[in-house]
Amino acid sequence: MEKYRGAEEDRARALQRVTKLSLHLVEPGAAGAAAERRQVVAEPCAMALRAPAAGKFEGLTSYMREKHWDLQEKVLEFFNSRPDLQTPVEISMAEHRELCMRQLRALVQEANIRPFRLMLEDPGKYFAVTRAIGSVDMSLGIKMGVQYSLWGGSVINLGTQKHRDRFLDGIDNLDYPGCFAMTELHHGSNVQGLQTTATFDPAADEFVINTPNDGAIKWWIGNAALHGKFATVFARLLLPSSAGHGGPADMGIHAFIVPIRDLATHRSLPGVEIRDCGHKVGLNGVDNGALKFSGVRIPRDNLLNRFGDVSSDGKYSSSLPTAGKRFAATLGELVGGRVGLAYSSVNVLKLGATIAVRYSLLRQQFGPPNQPEVCILDYQSQQQKLMPMVASAYAFHFATLFMVDRYSEMKKTHDEEIVADVHALSAGLKSYITSYTAKSLSVCREACGGHGYAAVNRFGSLRNDHDIFQTFEGDNTVLLQQVAGDLLKQYQEKFKGTALAVTWNYLRDSMATYLSQPNPITSRWEGEDHLRNPKFQLDAFRYRTSRLLQTAAMRLRKHSKTLGSFGAWNRCLNHLLTLAESHIESVILEKFIEAVDNCPNRKTREVLKLVCDLYALDRIWNDIGTYRNVDYVAPNKAKAIQKLRDYLCFQVRGVAGQLINAFGIPPEATRAPIAMQSDAYSSYTRQVGFQEYIPAAGAAGLFDSD
Template sequence: MEQKKQNPTAENETLIVSRRIQRVSLHLAPVPRPLHEHDTQEQLGLFPCARLAKLEVETEKLSLYMRGKYRDIQEKIYEYFHARPELQTPLEISKDDHRELCWRQMYGLIKEAGIRPLKYVVEDPGKYFAIVEAAGAVDISLGIKLGVQYSDGAIKWWIGNAAVHGKFASVFAKLMLPAHDAKGVSDMGVHAFIVPIRDLKTHQALPGIEIHDCGHKVGLNGVDNGALRFTSVRIPRDNLLNRFGDVSRDGKYTSSLPTINKRFAATLGELVGGRVALASSSTSVLKIANAIAIRYSLLRQQFGPPKQPEVSILDYQSQQHKLMPMLASTYAFHFATSYLVEIYSQMKTTHVEQLVGDVHTLSAGLKAYVTSYTAKSLSVCREACGGHGYAAVNRFGILRNDHDIFQTFEGDNTVLLQQVAADLLKQYKQKFQGGTLAVTWNYLRESMNTYLSQPNPVTARWEGTEHLRDPKFQLDAFRYRTSRLLQSAAVRLRKHSKTLGGFGAWNRCLNHLLTLAESHIESVILAKFIETVEKCPDASTRAALKLVCDLYALNQIWNDIGTYRNVDYVAPNKAKAIHKLTDYLSFQVRNIAKELVDAFDLPNHVTRAPIAMQSEAYAQYTQYVGF
């Protein structure tokens, strides 16, 4: 019997509206998880093993273990700017106003807060980098301005503070002395000089010095980048920075270093601080992006099983896949860059030649690897937050623009990775000539003797969770890949150099060499992460870090599973087990994601994104846009 179509009654319309309001209210005021969470987990398609109780993490202990002795000075910086709202950078600000504000921020930090970074550059570099990291969390321009304020990385173009505020420049130039030979002069090599560029009273450029403004930039407009040109500028003898070489009043040159090359290397060694700062600061930017994206993903609810409250978008496997390995990498980078700061500080006090070489290579590699990773991750975080991630107030655009130049200054990342590859090949050659390996490369001694043998067909099939989460398996896998890439790169370069010459062979193998450098840096990162986990004194904190470390290691192995499969290092069944375990670990890390992010110790007035507030996030956001 044919039924007539009926229009919805007023009662039905009311019911529809009521349900819609209820759905909207779930977004605005997230409800607690249902009592029967296991049932919901089944409907979401989670692993049965994922129903295990989540780890108990004490955020305070984890934060103390991560941030250590510099936590107090960072909190002092956060509190100073929180108490001075007029010094906080607004969303919309012109280039000139941003430069002036950045100057007042720096002046206030030094004069009012009493935080003087300059004295720590030599006395305690770790404290200096902690100050720069905290200042960069307030405004990345401020962090950079504090860095370029003290000389590192000054070049003719893009000199920080040159366009407006700078009064002196550190200039690298050849030191030429009179000589009693046909040449008339003697070249003592490149040295550093302090050169006044502006009159201290009038602030005008001094004679022979041209200063040009680099103009509006993609980001970091609080930093007044400029270009300098010198024409017959004369400076006093006392302006020579004479740590590595000096000239007496009668024109005699003295140095503790016997050759031009050694003096040049020592002088350049002072510049690695810029790379150390960028690796550390880039990790800080990644922490802020993680905090915003993960806090939002925990609060934002979307869909869910029938007749159940909507679930947090971080419960979706796709969102976990985007953000949880990134969170694990952030932790890995934190400990790796902390180690870099530690050995840089040792280098500054001891000037041991071998340590100088280690710091030079590791700072180049970590700066390149971390800044490239962070640049990509900022876009992933923005996308993970949907349309709200596109709002300027939620900071992803500002962070992305300000951070983008990190990939270029203090050395282009592609060039820096080539330096790492070149040093690896140098160490490889020395090993076979009977030389000793520097500290950074010690693992290659064992790996080149054992890892390059035919993979064990039994081990290649082990797929148990205990084996896959064994730090030895993880580190061996990372080092095996690096050793194999190093050996094959050496063979390929030797082969191509016969027909193409050295430059042509290097260019032919360039992509291979970049992969080699990245593989080595990943090995160092994992080694430091494992070491940090093993040293952690608190059991619950150690368990949380072990979980995060396992996710970092296995996710990296899975991302390059083709390399391991091609040489039968990992059998098909083992590859499948690694993939499955990586998904499971992502879920387990999701369970403690809030605690892991909270351990970054970034208060709301530092993250500043309304969607990342730890309470009443949507209320603040909707109020911001005018509701």
């Protein structure tokens, strides 16, 4: 009897909770007068997706629309008009690879969109095309990136005018499909450890490319297995000893243009062994291969010689004084790949969030007795899975737009300060955003239950294709260490009076302001106006970063005395990774706040402020232990942050449909049946072969009673 009574009480409490939630949909609960004034009233489920894309926030879609949106629309419209170029849900690896090549040729030769020219003239336009192409097929986006950003970008950025004159047109029109051969079987992120050699032969005025051991085989090289005819090969430049004795002089890692297939017959050239890396977890439209070189001779002019050159008599020259500076300059010119991955990853997050939120608004499940079922986005658990994700997509949107603008400025001015800024910013944003997106895609799949597991609804392909973004262009853990190292360098230079890079400017005052003892009064403030104040939010983010930076410097100094610099770094590694992520979160929040402040439309600004507050308080709550440990936030304030964060999830749910519509992703880009704005299940059942149900004559009354 007691067991029965307990179960009944549990059911009663659950019913009371659902009833209370239903009332919230009409009028917000008592969360303070200020909250009521700012409350965005939720719409009924049936209306949430059927409202026009702009809804009552007319300026939201236009404010989110990027400068080159018309170019993205042109790309999407072209592929939508060509069913023969659309990637089916089920396709073999061989078919997918050939389809990707046909898609790329059609884009360039039929749609007359020239990504390489766009990259050289206006990087913003190139990244816009990259984002649109990634919506068509992520394999196509990566294949295009290999051809133009990596192979083409290396020739243009690391070579000189003679290379531009010889190769630009062929790369642009796809006569010269190529590869970017940096990664080796034993070395990926550690580029300075590459073992492939390029030995200069003065008698023949040629370089001889060799793979000295199996560990030096170039591995995972996109475009190599099938389509590439050239490769930019990163190798150790070896010169004959000037004294006439001893081993060759090692001048460090340089880049060389190496033909790998005959232009006419497409057969692999003598000394070039090409193998297929085979089926992968994702991106099987990209033909990744392995390259092994045995005495392959190339002309001296095939050295990409912008930062270092070799004369016909074997003399080395460079405008940069040390091998370290040459290496840094070489990698610095390749930073565009990281910019593109971070920018594209935001689009993948938007796609995943769009599908999951639209499904959650349409799917109805359970509800009060004898009343209609409620949509699953009305459940607090679903809101807390998806609403912070939507807020993060908005935050990343504005941060990556800033990064693309900085990158474009860097390419125009070649300003050293901007170069350093973009290098660290792109490393941090690429690692942070791609890691967050990878985790979020799994959450989206789970939030959509069994339907999320259907391949046609895309979570599987999105998750698998995007997963490697965490490794491309530098492993995320390695890139975060670069950010931490740059922060420590800036920390040291602060005390030398050196100017700080733009992105790190807040550190100028942080040591004095943010590292002072927490105010015992403000640490207890828990009012909504205070918690939603951008100054409090940004100060909290920056306090955490500043404290982590100071303690990291102290720990490294301490451990280096006994463990040496490498041992000390490894001992503090988790601390350093947390420091880098904290800094990047601070930069993202700063750019989001600026975007809110700069929004000209009052109603749009209000909804953006709501989303920005959720992003900020969600991140603070996720690391509340750090703030509690140093008394930056008192227990009552921590509880208030949690409550407000939960309430903001509820408020954002009320405009979730409009927020994802403002991403501007058309149906041909989402393509998931459960992401339709209406009649999702009709579309879904047709996908698996059912005919649309039409009631038989005389049975209509069964369906008319409602």
